[in-house]
Amino acid sequence: MSIKEEVKEFLLTSPVYSGSLPATLSSDYPLIDSGVLDSIGLFTLVVHLEKKFDVKIEVLDLIEKNFGNLQMIENFVESKTIRS
Numbered sequence: 001m002s003i004k005e006e007v008k009e010f011l012l013t014s015p016v017y018s019g020s021l022p023a024t025l026s027s028d029y030p031l032i033d034s035g036v037l038d039s040i041g042l043f044t045l046v047v048h049l050e051k052k053f054d055v056k057i058e059v060l061d062l063i064e065k066n067f068g069n070l071q072m073i074e075n076f077v078e079s080k081t082i083r084s
Helices: 003-013 039-053 070-083
Strands: none
Touching (some): 003 039, 003 070
């Protein structure tokens, strides 16, 4: 399973995001602009990513270019795993 697919499954099955996602979640769906990743949603996702992919996410990493959509999240996590 790709990083993008794993994150998508997490978002679609976690109660934190229930009711805030479209039925069909595309790679470019705006997670921050739509309000899906508010402060609680972003924190929950960061904890999941750190555990699942064994990465350390810093406060300075919490920007839209890293978490704006599924593709951006995948690119970000890949960059973190390469540097680790």
